[in-house]
């Protein structure tokens with residue numbers, strides 16, 4: 001079973017978690033001045049990369065907190081998890097660390 | 101039809117689970133339970149009203165005088181106390197929390213609990229629990245929400261060979277049935 005490092009609880013079995021989509025997607029601050037295209041991009045368009053993906057997870061059967069996770073969509077390797085609200089990590093830096 | 105609400109145990113009608121010299125699963129007494137949400141300042145104020153220091157560190161249980169506070173998450177605690185203390189405790193905690201943003205919810209009747217004890221307690225729980233339950237990885241005083249099979253539980257180790265399991269009362273027949281099944285293989 002995949003072990004996911006919750007930033008609050010440490011390594012825990014994947015069945016305790018729920019996936020919650022791409023992370024760092026900010027809701028437009030002023031929806032009334034947002035164009036249909038911009039709104040559609042916010043709602044539906046995601047990066048869907050082959051490789052490193054920054055995504056939200058929720059440790060629902062644990063501390064129940066949402067957090068963010070950098071995962072390689074090819075190998076499933078998790079490079080980093082961090083509490084929600086923290087800024088995006090530098091992906092190039094993470095790759096360098098992972099190679100060491 | 102009775103016009104008096106009768107309290108009914110979630111364990112009524114279930115077979116006892118006991119394997120001689122190995123493990124005993126036993127329902128615990130009715131209890132007062134609260135879910136508490138708030139930041140560190142609110143938690144420290146809540147400690148004064150509750151009479152037990154709410155642990156700052158995660159996944160810890162702190163007990164005193166028959167009351168227990170369990171830290172489930174960075175801003176969430178489960179508070180346990182003897183049966184019948186809801187009104188008095190709620191008043192005391194709300195008074196202490198006067199100036200703090202928080203949520204205090206009475207879940208006494210939503211949850212119920214049982215203990216699993218004996219030299220095979222770890223083995224029996226491992227039938228549906230995914231965590232490493234060895235005392236070196238899950239020491240006495242550690243507590244966390246996790247799952248048993250598909251049911252959410254709060255697992256708290258109260259002694260080397262004893263666990264307290266909190267769960268929603270509607271999950272009792274499901275969890276009990278699986279434990280009964282697993283206990284036949286001990």
Ligand SMILES: [Zn+2]
Nearest residue numbers: 006009059063
């Ligand atoms: Zn967690």
